[in-house]
Amino acid sequence: MTEAPSGSAMALQEAVHEMLRRAQGAKRTLFVASTKQKNEALREMGKALWAECAAILAANMEDVAAAREAGQPEARIDRLALDERRVRQMVDGLAALIELPDPVGERMEHFVRPNGLDIRKVRVPMGVIAMIYEARPNVTVDAAGLAVKTGNVAVLRGGREALKSNQAIVRALHRGLAAAGLPQDAVLLVERTERETVDMLIRARGLVDLAIPRGGEGLIRRVVENAIVPVIETGVGNCHVYVDKAADFAKATAVIVNAKIQRPSVCNAAETLLVHKDVAAQWLPEAARTLLASGVELRVCDRAYAALAAVGLADLVQHATEADWATEYLALTLAVRIVDSLDDAIAHIERYGTAHSEVIITEDEVAAEQFLQRVDAAVVYHNASSRFTDGFEFGFGAEIGISTQKLHARGPMGLRELTSYKYVVHGDGQVRK
Amino acid sequence: MTEAPSGSAMALQEAVHEMLRRAQGAKRTLFVASTKQKNEALREMGKALWAECAAILAANMEDVAAAREAGQPEARIDRLALDERRVRQMVDGLAALIELPDPVGERMEHFVRPNGLDIRKVRVPMGVIAMIYEARPNVTVDAAGLAVKTGNVAVLRGGREALKSNQAIVRALHRGLAAAGLPQDAVLLVERTERETVDMLIRARGLVDLAIPRGGEGLIRRVVENAIVPVIETGVGNCHVYVDKAADFAKATAVIVNAKIQRPSVCNAAETLLVHKDVAAQWLPEAARTLLASGVELRVCDRAYAALAAVGLADLVQHATEADWATEYLALTLAVRIVDSLDDAIAHIERYGTAHSEVIITEDEVAAEQFLQRVDAAVVYHNASSRFTDGFEFGFGAEIGISTQKLHARGPMGLRELTSYKYVVHGDGQVRK
Structure with missing residues (x-):
C-alpha cells in the first residue's frame, strides 16, 4: 500500500x-x-x-x-x-x-x-x-x-x-x-x-x-x-472534573481552578467541568466568578447559561457547541455542562473523554466508588486535581510521557x-x- | 494510503x-x-x-x-x-x-x-x-x-x-x-x-x-x-537447542528429541540444533541416529556432514542451505550446525532466531548464565525442552497464545x-x- x-x-x-x-x-x-x-x-x-x-x-x-x-x-x-x-x-x-x-x-x-x-x-x-x-x-x-x-x-x-x-x-x-x-x-x-x-x-x-x-x-x-x-x-487528554451533588464546595472550587489554570497547556489539565444539577445554582456562580477572574473563558451549556445569567454573568460567558465537549483546548478555556446525575456524568465522559484523567468531587463514598470503578481512564481521582497525573507526582522519579493506551503501559x-x-x-x- | x-x-x-x-x-x-x-x-x-x-x-x-x-x-x-x-x-x-x-x-x-x-x-x-x-x-x-x-x-x-x-x-x-x-x-x-x-x-x-x-x-x-x-x-518460533561442549549427552539427546518430535507442528518445537565443535564427533552421531530413527530429516552444515559421513551416515542426511537457518519447518525436519563457541551459538541465534524459546544444554554453570543472560528471547532454558513454552506448562491454567513481541506481554x-x-x-x- x-x-x-x-x-x-x-x-x-x-x-x-x-x-x-x-x-x-x-x-x-x-x-x-x-x-x-x-x-x-x-x-x-x-x-x-x-x-x-x-x-x-x-x-x-x-x-x-x-x-x-x-x-x-x-x-x-x-x-x-x-x-x-x-x-x-x-x-x-x-x-x-x-x-x-x-x-x-x-x-x-x-x-x-x-x-x-x-x-x-x-x-x-x-x-x-x-x-x-x-x-x-x-x-x-x-x-x-x-x-x-x-x-x-x-x-x-x-x-x-x-x-x-x-x-x-x-x-x-x-x-x-x-x-x-x-x-x-x-x-x-x-x-x-x-x-x-x-x-x-x-x-x-x-x-x-x-x-x-x-x-x-x-x-x-x-x-x-x-x-x-x-x-x-502518549498525551492527548480531554479531562473532566465532575462536581457531584454531595460535593464539598471549597474542594470543588480549589480542584477545578487548579486543574484548569495551574498549567493549561498540558495534557492533564481539565477541559470540561460537569456539574450535578442539584448544586448548579448554589456552587456554579461562585466557581465561575473565580475562574473568570483568573482569565478563563467559559463555554457553557444552555442550563449553565441560565444559572449564570440569573446572577448577572450572562455577558461574561459563551454558549458551548457540540465541538466544545470534544476539544482539548490546552488553553485558558473551559467547557461547562450541567448533568442530571452521576450516570449522565459518566456517560458524557465515556462519550467525549480520551481515557486520560477523570475526577469526581464528592463527599458521598458510594458515588465516588461508582465513578472510580466505572470510568475507564488511565487515572481516576476522588477529590484531587487531574494535574497529579505525572511520573514525578506519582513518585516514579522520572517520566517518559503519559500513556493513553491500554496495552503495556497506562498513565x-x-x-x-x-x-x-x-x-x-x-x-x-x-x-x- | x-x-x-x-x-x-x-x-x-x-x-x-x-x-x-x-x-x-x-x-x-x-x-x-x-x-x-x-x-x-x-x-x-x-x-x-x-x-x-x-x-x-x-x-x-x-x-x-x-x-x-x-x-x-x-x-x-x-x-x-x-x-x-x-x-x-x-x-x-x-x-x-x-x-x-x-x-x-x-x-x-x-x-x-x-x-x-x-x-x-x-x-x-x-x-x-x-x-x-x-x-x-x-x-x-x-x-x-x-x-x-x-x-x-x-x-x-x-x-x-x-x-x-x-x-x-x-x-x-x-x-x-x-x-x-x-x-x-x-x-x-x-x-x-x-x-x-x-x-x-x-x-x-x-x-x-x-x-x-x-x-x-x-x-x-x-x-x-x-x-x-x-x-x-503471536506464534512464529524458529527455536534453537545449543549443545555446549560441557553438555551431559543423555540430557542433550533427550531434549533435542523431545523438542523436535514430540509435536513438530507447533511454535515451541526446535528447528535448529547447534553443536559445539568439541563434542560434535562424540555426541552428534548418536543423536543423529536417534533422530533419523524417529523419521526426522536432517539438513546439516558441511562440518556436521563430515562428522556424520565419518560414521557412515552421509547418505541419510541433506546439505543445509542458508535458507534452512531461517526456516520454521513445523515438521519433522531439523537443521544442524556445528559452532566454534558459545559466542558463535549466541550470534547464530541472534541472527536467525525469532526470540521465542532458546535452549542451552550444559553442565557448565558459567556458560549457562552467559547464555540465559545474553540471549534475548521470550523464554530461555537451561537443560530443558523448548516445548515447555506454554501457558498450561507454566501453570497459568489458560493460554491465549505465545507472544513474540516485547510490548505488554511476552511468552x-x-x-x-x-x-x-x-x-x-x-x-x-x-x-x-
Missing part, C-alpha cells in the same frame, strides 16, 4: 537503516550492561554536557535565530531556547536518574513447577527505542538518559528547528558514553529531519523495538496510523515502562510428556 | 462497525461484572454448549463436507472436524476457567504520597478484543471463555471453513450468557468472512481495544502490517495478559503546587 520509494528516498532509507543497524549493534552491549556502568555513563554524560555548555548554547542561538527569521511564534521559540539554567537542569536530570533503582534484572516472579522446572520472570531492556518529538532540546537529554538507565538504545528524531542544538547535545553525550566505556551508538540522532525519516523509523520492523511519539495530536496520530513497529501512544510511565521481561527457566533435563 | 471503499465495501464496513458498537455497549457491563457473575456465565455457557452438542455437530458436518468438496488437505479437515469428545473438551475448558483466580480488580501496587494522595494500581479489563483466527472451531469457545473470565468482550473473526460450526457454537454461548444475565453482545461472531473484514477490525480505532491474530505467519504478518489498533503478535499469555490497569487515586482536596 506504500508507494515504492524513489532513488533519493531509497538512499535516505538506507541511511536510516544503516543507523538502526548500528543501534542494534549497541543494543547487545546495553542489554547486559551493569547498573554501575550505566550510572557511570549518566555521570559522564552530565559532566560532558556541562563542559560543552558554551558550544551547546552557541548552537542553540543559531537555531533560535533561524526560528525567529522563519517567523515562528514566540511560545515555540521559548520552548526551543536554552540558557545556562536550562542546561544545568538537563545535567541535574541525568544526576537524578543515577539515584533511581535500575529496573533491569528485577525478578518479577519466581515459581517452581511440579516437574522441577524453576521459572523466573525477569525484567530486560526493550531494545532500540525510537523517540519522535518536536522542538524542545531538553527532550534529547531526557530521552537519552532514560534509555541508558534502562539499558535501551535511544534513536532520537527531534524537530528540524532544534537540529543544531541537538547535534551539539549529542556530541557531548557521546563523549560521556565513551568516557564510561559504553558504545556511542547507544544514543543516536537522526540528523535528516524530512518527514519521511519518521515513517522510515516507524516502519523498520526488526530494527526498532519500540517507537514513542511525544508531541502534538497530529504527530501522534501520524505515528499510530503508519507504524508497523510497536508504539506507545504516567517511569523507568519500568521502558522495559520488557523474559522467562529464565532452569531445568535438569526435563522433557515434555 | 488505503483506497476509498466502494459502495458495497462501505456497507460491509458499516455492518462491522455496527457490530463493534454493540460490543462497546456490552463492554460497560463486562467492565464491572463481578467474579461470581462471570463464573456463572462460564458455567451456563458450558451447559448450553453441551445441550446443543447435536446441533453443533450437525453444523460442523456441513462445514466438513464443504471442505472435503473444496479439496482441502486432510490435516486441515482434521483441525476443523468436531465430535462429541471435542465438544466435551470445550465444555471442560470453560469449567477449568471457573476455577482460576479473576485477575480483574487485583491490586498491583498501593502507595501513599507525601501529600496524602492514596494511589492504587488496579487491574481492569482490556475492553473489546478482536480475535482473528483460522480453521479450528475450538478457538471460538476458548477465546470467548477467556474474554468473559477477564471481563472483556470477544469479537470473533474465525475462518470461512468453520463458519457454520462457529455460528452454532456462538448461538449456544449466547444462551449461556443470557441465562447468567450478561449481555449476549459480550461474544460476537463476525459472520462475513471476506478478507476485508479482518482489515476493518484491525483499523477500527476507538472501537477495538486490542487485536490478537492466532494463526499462520501470513495472517499474523498481515495483521501486524495493517493494524492501527493495538496488536499482540505464554494467561488471563493477566488480557488485562490492563488503571490508577485509582483518593484525595482530600489536594491540588498541585
Whole structure:
C-alpha cells in the first residue's frame, strides 16, 4: 500500500537503516550492561554536557535565530531556547536518574513447577527505542538518559528547528558514553529531519523495538496510523472534573481552578467541568466568578447559561457547541455542562473523554466508588486535581510521557515502562510428556 | 494510503462497525461484572454448549463436507472436524476457567504520597478484543471463555471453513450468557468472512481495544502490517537447542528429541540444533541416529556432514542451505550446525532466531548464565525442552497464545495478559503546587 520509494528516498532509507543497524549493534552491549556502568555513563554524560555548555548554547542561538527569521511564534521559540539554567537542569536530570533503582534484572516472579522446572520472570531492556518529538532540546537529554538507565538504545528524531542544538547535545553525550566505556551508538540522532525519516523509523520492523511519539495530536496520530513497529501512544487528554451533588464546595472550587489554570497547556489539565444539577445554582456562580477572574473563558451549556445569567454573568460567558465537549483546548478555556446525575456524568465522559484523567468531587463514598470503578481512564481521582497525573507526582522519579493506551503501559510511565521481561527457566533435563 | 471503499465495501464496513458498537455497549457491563457473575456465565455457557452438542455437530458436518468438496488437505479437515469428545473438551475448558483466580480488580501496587494522595494500581479489563483466527472451531469457545473470565468482550473473526460450526457454537454461548444475565453482545461472531473484514477490525480505532491474530505467519504478518489498533503478535518460533561442549549427552539427546518430535507442528518445537565443535564427533552421531530413527530429516552444515559421513551416515542426511537457518519447518525436519563457541551459538541465534524459546544444554554453570543472560528471547532454558513454552506448562491454567513481541506481554499469555490497569487515586482536596 506504500508507494515504492524513489532513488533519493531509497538512499535516505538506507541511511536510516544503516543507523538502526548500528543501534542494534549497541543494543547487545546495553542489554547486559551493569547498573554501575550505566550510572557511570549518566555521570559522564552530565559532566560532558556541562563542559560543552558554551558550544551547546552557541548552537542553540543559531537555531533560535533561524526560528525567529522563519517567523515562528514566540511560545515555540521559548520552548526551543536554552540558557545556562536550562542546561544545568538537563545535567541535574541525568544526576537524578543515577539515584533511581535500575529496573533491569528485577525478578518479577519466581515459581517452581511440579516437574522441577524453576521459572523466573525477569525484567530486560526493550531494545532500540525510537523517540519522535518536536522542538524542545531538553527532550534529547531526557530521552537519552532514560534509555541508558534502562539499558535501551535511544534513536532520537527531534524537530528540524532544534537540529543544531541537538547535534551539539549529542556530541557531548557521546563523549560521556565513551568516557564510561559504553558504545556511542547507544544514543543516536537522526540528523535528516524530512518527514519521511519518521515513517522510515516507524516502519523498520526488526530494527526498532519500540517507537514513542511525544508531541502534538497530529504527530501522534501520524505515528499510530503508519507504524508497523510497536508504539506507545502518549498525551492527548480531554479531562473532566465532575462536581457531584454531595460535593464539598471549597474542594470543588480549589480542584477545578487548579486543574484548569495551574498549567493549561498540558495534557492533564481539565477541559470540561460537569456539574450535578442539584448544586448548579448554589456552587456554579461562585466557581465561575473565580475562574473568570483568573482569565478563563467559559463555554457553557444552555442550563449553565441560565444559572449564570440569573446572577448577572450572562455577558461574561459563551454558549458551548457540540465541538466544545470534544476539544482539548490546552488553553485558558473551559467547557461547562450541567448533568442530571452521576450516570449522565459518566456517560458524557465515556462519550467525549480520551481515557486520560477523570475526577469526581464528592463527599458521598458510594458515588465516588461508582465513578472510580466505572470510568475507564488511565487515572481516576476522588477529590484531587487531574494535574497529579505525572511520573514525578506519582513518585516514579522520572517520566517518559503519559500513556493513553491500554496495552503495556497506562498513565504516567517511569523507568519500568521502558522495559520488557523474559522467562529464565532452569531445568535438569526435563522433557515434555 | 488505503483506497476509498466502494459502495458495497462501505456497507460491509458499516455492518462491522455496527457490530463493534454493540460490543462497546456490552463492554460497560463486562467492565464491572463481578467474579461470581462471570463464573456463572462460564458455567451456563458450558451447559448450553453441551445441550446443543447435536446441533453443533450437525453444523460442523456441513462445514466438513464443504471442505472435503473444496479439496482441502486432510490435516486441515482434521483441525476443523468436531465430535462429541471435542465438544466435551470445550465444555471442560470453560469449567477449568471457573476455577482460576479473576485477575480483574487485583491490586498491583498501593502507595501513599507525601501529600496524602492514596494511589492504587488496579487491574481492569482490556475492553473489546478482536480475535482473528483460522480453521479450528475450538478457538471460538476458548477465546470467548477467556474474554468473559477477564471481563472483556470477544469479537470473533474465525475462518470461512468453520463458519457454520462457529455460528452454532456462538448461538449456544449466547444462551449461556443470557441465562447468567450478561449481555449476549459480550461474544460476537463476525459472520462475513471476506478478507476485508479482518482489515476493518484491525483499523477500527476507538472501537477495538486490542487485536490478537492466532494463526499462520501470513495472517499474523498481515495483521501486524495493517493494524492501527493495538496488536499482540503471536506464534512464529524458529527455536534453537545449543549443545555446549560441557553438555551431559543423555540430557542433550533427550531434549533435542523431545523438542523436535514430540509435536513438530507447533511454535515451541526446535528447528535448529547447534553443536559445539568439541563434542560434535562424540555426541552428534548418536543423536543423529536417534533422530533419523524417529523419521526426522536432517539438513546439516558441511562440518556436521563430515562428522556424520565419518560414521557412515552421509547418505541419510541433506546439505543445509542458508535458507534452512531461517526456516520454521513445523515438521519433522531439523537443521544442524556445528559452532566454534558459545559466542558463535549466541550470534547464530541472534541472527536467525525469532526470540521465542532458546535452549542451552550444559553442565557448565558459567556458560549457562552467559547464555540465559545474553540471549534475548521470550523464554530461555537451561537443560530443558523448548516445548515447555506454554501457558498450561507454566501453570497459568489458560493460554491465549505465545507472544513474540516485547510490548505488554511476552511468552505464554494467561488471563493477566488480557488485562490492563488503571490508577485509582483518593484525595482530600489536594491540588498541585
